[in-house]
Amino acid sequence: MKLDKISQNLLEKIAKIHEIPNGAVSFRRNGKGEIVRSTPSIEIVRKEDGSGINIFVHSSCKNESCHIPVVVSEEDFFDLVYNDFYIEDGASVTIVAGCGVHSNGSGGHDGIHTFHIGKNAVVNYIENHIAIGNGSHKVLNPTTNITIGENSVMNMETNQLGGVDYSNRITKATLKENATINITEKILTNKFNVAKTDFKVHLIGKNSKCNIVSRSVARDESEQVFKSTIIGKNECFGHVECDGIVLDRAQISSVPRVDAKSNLASLSHEAAIGKIASEQIIKLMTLGLSEKEAENKIIECFLK
């Protein structure tokens, strides 16, 4: 399939690919599922009502990848998609999702993803979001609902790479016995961007574990609100950590919360928000970088 330059550019940014890759793929552009390809281990099926796809990752899937990028390049087009993931017991898969919006007016994408993860499975889920173009109303609202079965692990990496005027990221997870979720979030906002994040994790299983790390940089007049709640209902471990760098006239609010519903729950949180420490800039200047180069290097590495 021949891709236009805008789609190529967005795919490169959200999935580090220039063309539709081999293997299991679903490529959705401007509300239409243009490519759906399955493999013996990863079955992708269009929903009958056209609202999205069902992805069945079979137990036979071992370390396979699945790409499901979305591109919105039509002006004033807002896409809404429901994707459901069924991960069978023992499967091991990497899913690269994400959405790129190109608009000189308005445009957006609401992606509602629901994960049903069985037992003893490993899911690496990478979700990248970016918007480009001169429009001032480029919107991305990803919602992720996750149920993780016994002894399974989900590593979720969510990145908002810039240019998104408004985003509201909602993630809810429920973990059963010995299940683990590791969430890493990185957000860069500038201009007048607004980015909201809301994580809520229920640790209901014995020895379930959750670790949330959020790193964000807010520049110009942008605003970020980070909320996270870990609820421990059993012998479990949960930690949430939010680090933010605020530059210019930007604002970041961080609201980490831990609720222990069991005296065996071990939950903690930490949040640190501030400007770039001047001594860090000075240190990099003593290594030969200019002040601006030092600032950019610190931000680049902070969000790496």
Add this chain to the structure above:
Amino acid sequence: MIELNNITYIVEDKGNKKVILDNISIKFEDNCVTAITGQNGSGKSTLTKIIIGIIRPTSGQILYNGTDITNYSIDERVKLGINYAFQQPITFKGLTIKELIDIATKQENSIPKACEYLSRVGICAKDYINRDFDKTLSGGEQKRVELALALAQNGNTVIFDEPEAGIDIWSFDRLNKIFEKNKSYIVVSHQTKFLSSADKIVVMQNGKIVQYDDAKTVLKNLKHTTCKKVEE
């Protein structure tokens, strides 16, 4: 050669002016290890920070090889060949030791090459090279990396602010040994062991230089410093 002419540095503290450096003039000789010593608060670290440009003097002039660098930025001074290692290393989230070495050397180094710089200060490099330079490293580890970065920059003049602070004697010995003959080193130190190995010693007190001479001469008559005997 670094030459300071009539350097004065005054800070305001609750409306009161405090003289940190008082009209200091000195020439640091080339190809020479010059130790700066003196009591806490005598102005040693401030003096070195003025040389690298972290602190701007209230008045006075700084010359480097005849060029007036008083108004040069830190990075401009680094580009001329002046390097600096902090007493308290500055840590970063997300920046690896390898990345810092690449910045210091202005090139992307192979892993073995980057490891060489760490090995010079006694670090088992492969264990560290891809670690973030953050608070998960011990104080001694941070300090050694700090020293390695200053050495990796390969400038003609290297300033160390209390290099022995926070590191073990083995590393301290090694630092003495890796000084190169055709370079200049300015080292703030309290250690008699280090002072005795220097070529020249500057003794500071209350923001002034009270002695500046060959190390042997100064050590014979050392009155003002709080030198600590290094335990062997």
